Amino acid sequence: MPTEAPWYFHDYHDYYKTERGYHPRSANSNKGRVDTAKLGFINMPTASRSGEIRSAVLMIHGEKAHSCYFSKDEFKKLKGDNKELMLIPGAVHTDLYDNLDVIPFEKMKQFFLTYLK
Numbered sequence: 001m002p003t004e005a006p007w008y009f010h011d012y013h014d015y016y017k018t019e020r021g022y023h024p025r026s027a028n029s030n031k032g033r034v035d036t037a038k039l040g041f042i043n044m045p046t047a048s049r050s051g052e053i054r055s056a057v058l059m060i061h062g063e064k065a066h067s068c069y070f071s072k073d074e075f076k077k078l079k080g081d082n083k084e085l086m087l088i089p090g091a092v093h094t095d096l097y098d099n100l101d102v103i104p105f106e107k108m109k110q111f112f113l114t115y116l117k
Contacts, residue, residue, distance in 0.1 A: 008066035008093070015094035047074050056082040056115030060104060062091030082115050 001013045015021040057078055061071040068087070075085040088095070091102045 006066075011066075011092045011094055015097065021094070021097065047077070050074050051077040051079060053078060054080065056111070057084070058108065058111045059083075059085045060096060060108070061085070061087055062093055062095050062102075063087045063089050064091060065093035067093055084111065 001010055001017075005013075016026070059071045059075055061068050071085060075083065086104060086107060088102050088104065091099070095102050
């Protein structure tokens with residue numbers, strides 16, 4: 001990984017390219033990727049109908065994740081009082097894959113017990 005690469009490239013590398021998260025057939029391994037796998041999404045605007053969701057939604061994102069803007073933007077489109085955006089202080093995107101110290105298990109349990117009865 002070049003030192004001048006953006007910080008989030010380093011985060012992804014530390015997960016996907018090491019024993020922590022590497023798998024030879026994973027899309028992010030760069031060896032298992034099929035270039036045409038995502039073409040089905042090319043004509044679909046991302047989350048274009050999120051404002052129509054009536055079900056409970058809990059969005060969990062690392063506060064320092066490069067993609068955190070996406071959850072913040074999509075959360076603004078959601079309607080109803082059964083929606084919550086939880087930002088994990090100091091966490092990056094991949095921390096929520098396997099960092100048991102930051103994954104909010106108790107919050108998830110509470111949310112599911114409240115809204116998914």
